[in-house]
Amino acid sequence: MTDREFVLEIRKGNQQAFRMFVEKYQLTVIKTCNGFIHNLEDAEDIAQEVFLEVYKSIHNFREESKLSTWLYRIAVNRSLNHLRKYKLNKNLKSIESLFMTNKNMINEIRDNSNLLPDDKIEQSEKVKILYRAIDSLSTNQRISFILNKYEDLSYKEIAEIMNTSLSAVESLIHRAKINLQKKLFNYYKKN
Amino acid sequence: MKCNKLHKDLIFFAEGSLTPEKKNEINYHLSECNACRKFVDELAYSLEIIDKEKKIETNPFLFSRILNKINNYEQSANTFRVFALKILRPVFVILLILCGIFSGIKLGNSYSSKYTDEDSELQIITYYLNDLQHESVETILLSEESEIENIN
Numbered sequence: 001m002t003d004r005e006f007v008l009e010i011r012k013g014n015q016q017a018f019r020m021f022v023e024k025y026q027l028t029v030i031k032t033c034n035g036f037i038h039n040l041e042d043a044e045d046i047a048q049e050v051f052l053e054v055y056k057s058i059h060n061f062r063e064e065s066k067l068s069t070w071l072y073r074i075a076v077n078r079s080l081n082h083l084r085k086y087k088l089n090k091n092l093k094s095i096e097s098l099f100m101t102n103k104n105m106i107n108e109i110r111d112n113s114n115l116l117p118d119d120k121i122e123q124s125e126k127v128k129i130l131y132r133a134i135d136s137l138s139t140n141q142r143i144s145f146i147l148n149k150y151e152d153l154s155y156k157e158i159a160e161i162m163n164t165s166l167s168a169v170e171s172l173i174h175r176a177k178i179n180l181q182k183k184l185f186n187y188y189k190k191n
Numbered sequence: 192m193k194c195n196k197l198h199k200d201l202i203f204f205a206e207g208s209l210t211p212e213k214k215n216e217i218n219y220h221l222s223e224c225n226a227c228r229k230f231v232d233e234l235a236y237s238l239e240i241i242d243k244e245k246k247i248e249t250n251p252f253l254f255s256r257i258l259n260k261i262n263n264y265e266q267s268a269n270t271f272r273v274f275a276l277k278i279l280r281p282v283f284v285i286l287l288i289l290c291g292i293f294s295g296i297k298l299g300n301s302y303s304s305k306y307t308d309e310d311s312e313l314q315i316i317t318y319y320l321n322d323l324q325h326e327s328v329e330t331i332l333l334s335e336e337s338e339i340e341n342i343n
Contacts, residue, residue, distance in 0.1 A: 022254045030247055044250060051257045130237045149241050181202040188233055
């Protein structure tokens, strides 16, 4: 089924078409959300909201851009909104981030069960540092970097999603990588 | 000195996006510089973390969860529609009628309050005093009479 057919069928209320649409794009959406959130459970929750938004707004979709482009935009906006809400309550954030890092740590330890405990802790520490470095990038740099690295999208596709020029995206991704390197270097220099 | 010059390209080297010449130059430097080599290893590991994070399996329950959310959304939308049709619409109509009655009463009060009893009496007296003005035919006759007298 093509994207155009998906749009027409979902507009008609065809549940089977919507199921196929979700199956086709669920990994794309979850991966994008996970790039921002760094927590799979939260990313899946946001993905559900993204698909609900698609279902609700498909009648307003003017088909000026590709369906996937529109889907990426919703996923990025929803993820950024989630992070904004998350930042609003600082006390809650500190408690949740404590749990989140523990979750990530546990996942990392499970994945690498052959490592020594010290190595596991060091590894989870490195994961945290990387996430922190990505999160500290400016919003546009972060969006372009995540779409490029997590979704392997071309610069042209990212430019369409971000509604900007190709050269702007090239510059954003280049600066994002340099800033990321600087932040990681500062950390490794300290340690 | 060489470290400073090549440092900005290390992340591009780690992800393998450099030209072969640049790549050879950095490879040569890394064979001599232990610190840069360690940092490149760290960068490569960081990029590996991203690659690992990308490997997500599809969730078979995601669609049913989305479907639940859609059902909840439609139910709440229907509830609102029913609420709007069965309750809000009659309430709005009643409010509109009350508003009309109230504004009618207000307008009526404001009109009658303009003229007091004294004002209406004065109007009647003025009417009697100036009743000739309202009987234009008689006035014409009077004026004709006075004209005839003048001629005579």
